[in-house]
């Protein structure tokens with residue numbers, strides 16, 4: 165099967181980045197969101213990012229323009245009928261994602277692969293909302309998508325080898341390295357990353373050190389490119405909290421309890437970069 169057209173469902177930070185990387189890899193991209201304004205904003209962001217990439221000599225201005233032209237804004241989910249593979253990158257909520265998967269299953273042609281960019285929800289459960297569980301797979305991209313090399317490729321309980329291999333081939337074509345994991349809460353990436361971020365929040369909560377100091381320790385002492393709290397702001401504190409809750413519920417182990425300070429920030433609407441304030445303030 166050759167994948168020429170992909171549909172990206174959800175035009176947020178992750179969906180936009182996936183659309184950009186797929187378009188640069190030569191795919192036609194049908195970019196859909198329930199909110200038209202989010203699609204327009206994503207296309208504008210992608211345009212700026214492509215211009216900056218070409219200015220840095222990563223690709224020619226012509227390649228950037230061609231990639232941008234490959235992205236088709238779609239107001240209607242039914243546009244996914246033209247896709248060889250769909251990547252769902254909607255909000256991290258099982259009920260919402262299941263609704264989207266059931267709708268895609270009804271719309272898409274028989275052979276279309278349905279992938280989810282979920283960062284921690286069960287791919288097997290999403291697959292159960294469709295009549296094609298063998299053709300459902302997790303393609304977990306990292307933020308910022310155009311820069312990060314990993315796609316954590318999640319094999320659901322019923323994912324077929326053929327589906328898995330197609331998704332791996334697409335990830336490689338997008339310049340990424342797919343690494344295979346089994347379908348358990350948080351997979352491998354967030355099972356390891358989120359408890360570290362949560363522990364960094366505990367260190368601030370318990371007065372061990374300030375956010376700046378905690379981040380400085382991890383950057384200077386462990387050579388992390390950014391500190392865990394700055395990274396949490398980049399990911400979104402609401403997303404971090406949601407993933408901790410999935411780990412806590414999924415394993416029933418108190419070591420995954422979310423820090424009350426993280427919960428407070430989310431309740432205050434301090435969600436990180438996207439809201440202008442998290443552990444740091446953003447202009």
Ligand code: CAA
Nearest residue numbers: 213220283305306307308310311312353354389390395399
């Ligand atoms: N889109 C495109 N390019 C971007 C970008 C974006 N959003 N953000 C940064 N870049 C590019 C810059 O243009 C720059 O390119 P050049 O080297 O060609 O100039 C390069 O990345 C480095 O950027 P900066 O110089 O601005 O800043 P930096 O060196 O501090 O790098 C960073 C920024 C790439 C984000 C780096 O700090 C980093 O790797 N941080 C860790 C990110 C990480 O851990 N991501 C995973 C999050 S977890 C996740 O996503 C999974 C989940 O489920 C929650």
